[in-house]
Amino acid sequence: MGLIPQEFEACERNPRLNAGGLTCRGIGVIDGWNVRISITDYGQDDDTNIVQIVVNRYGH
Structure with a gap:
């Protein structure tokens, strides 16, 4: 099964001065597991991307 989205933030660059970083987020459930x-x-000239994946199951 795929991710059933509960919250989604499309990938967009923040246009504010000195803060042009990329931010994307998807939060949902896969087979009963909470996934974020x-x-x-930190900007178009930054060579570093940070990818975070958090998986947990509440109540177990």
């Missing part, structure tokens, strides 16, 4: 995926960087 986020991607960030």
Whole structure:
């Protein structure tokens, strides 16, 4: 089964001065597991991307 989205933030660059980082987020459920995926960087010239994947199951 795929991710059933509960919250979603499309990948967009923040247009604010000195804060042009990329932010994306998807939160949902896969087979009863809570999943959060986020991607960030600190600007178009930054060589580092941060990808976070958190998976947990509440109540177990």
